[in-house]
Amino acid sequence: MTRSELFNSIRKKKSYLCVGLDPDIDRIPKFLLDYEDPIFEFNRAIIEATKDFCVAYKPNLAFYEAHGARGWESLQKTLQEIPEDILTIADAKRGDIGNTSGLYAKTFFQQLNCHAVTVAPYMGEDSVRPFLNFPGKWVIILALTSNRGAQDFQTMTLENSKTLYQQVIEKSRSWGTADQIMYVVGATRPQELVNIRTIIPDHFLLIPGVGAQGGDLKKISEAGLNNQCGILVNASRSIIYAAAGEDFAEAAGREAHRLQVQMAEILQHHTL
């Protein structure tokens, strides 16, 4: 999916919502456990209920690998349920030496046919480059994450006065284009989003931390939006676990719709 296709989808749906598909077997409604593949049934219903309100889905691999081979099958079936015009992000946070990263890239881009994959930058350029060899596919590099541990290394100051996450962004932006690379930027500190926009005005940012993690959608959006929208805001638990009973999908749809309405309102006051 190209950047302009993604932008068109955002304009059409008046939404920059990404729904995190993190199906925890201990949290999904109990009645689903009677199905042959509860994880898939849960996702299928969530997708059906939310697909009109979001432009991306982000399955986190951990929730599928936890079930071994069966989990991979649930993931594959889930990905096939997602409409073609919606961006699919494998939240895998991979990164390894070149030939190994190349294999991961094939897995996520070819075998699973996802549009995008999240990648950890610690091992440097050759751990990321193999993911950039697939036309129309996206690498989403961890820059500033939304968890407490982001303070341990990402925000440390380097000898050159930059923080590590700034350095990661500045260095890695030359590895590809804004049509290939996005960045994960946590929603906990809007001011940092403003600073990041001065380094990368054009790149899309994947912003987790709104919803269960507490970030404020309006402030975050105003800090991150650019003239091609340029942000995808992810919510996982607040949507998919909006209700625990038989109405879980309906409740998820309502919560996704609520966020989409807020996004439409924000977009209306922003020049695209």
Add this chain to the structure above:
Amino acid sequence: MTRSELFNSIRKKKSYLCVGLDPDIDRIPKFLLDYEDPIFEFNRAIIEATKDFCVAYKPNLAFYEAHGARGWESLQKTLQEIPEDILTIADAKRGDIGNTSGLYAKTFFQQLNCHAVTVAPYMGEDSVRPFLNFPGKWVIILALTSNRGAQDFQTMTLENSKTLYQQVIEKSRSWGTADQIMYVVGATRPQELVNIRTIIPDHFLLIPGVGAQGGDLKKISEAGLNNQCGILVNASRSIIYAAAGEDFAEAAGREAHRLQVQMAEILQHHTL
């Protein structure tokens, strides 16, 4: 597996060799493709031929995930073939927010029953801690890797005059004990191993980069050994692809034996 059990195994076998099980379907002998599960057949033969000469096996997850659900089955069957007294390392390089890392930990430590897993430090303490809640299991944190990209961020100097990888080691060593945490330290620069030993004299180091990547076993060992051995040296491609024909396992065994003999010689001149 405890640190003393690992040390006993090293003394008994006179080896600190770790064999990387990275079965690339394009590189394994062609005749194996006739088997129902070529990856497993390859690994099974490699394990049978090398198990007397090594103290650890390290399957890299990328090579299994590349085959989806079938790959996970090959991995599970492979792990069951490994004798119980040999350390099993899931080379997964995972790291995510707390609840997600917790799921990965369950996957590798409980579902796959590995002894150890490699973890990327970029997301900080809460991305690593969930892996430390499993008695007798090991977290192996990426510190200084052996690839070219290690120079991009890991060796950058921080405001406090330490390199990022030194900072990763100094900070993370307080998250657990030397009975729970090991570090990945590439074999490309022996002097850096000497420096690392001043920060963590007791921890085990997993050292890739000997063999196909060119590190010198003797120099590396002398720089890294401590009084409980304290190093595991990994070789993958130089062992498992030592020959491409029907004699691949025999050749792998010969290469593993050759390294074990060198290690026995090195250990003989070192006070344990």
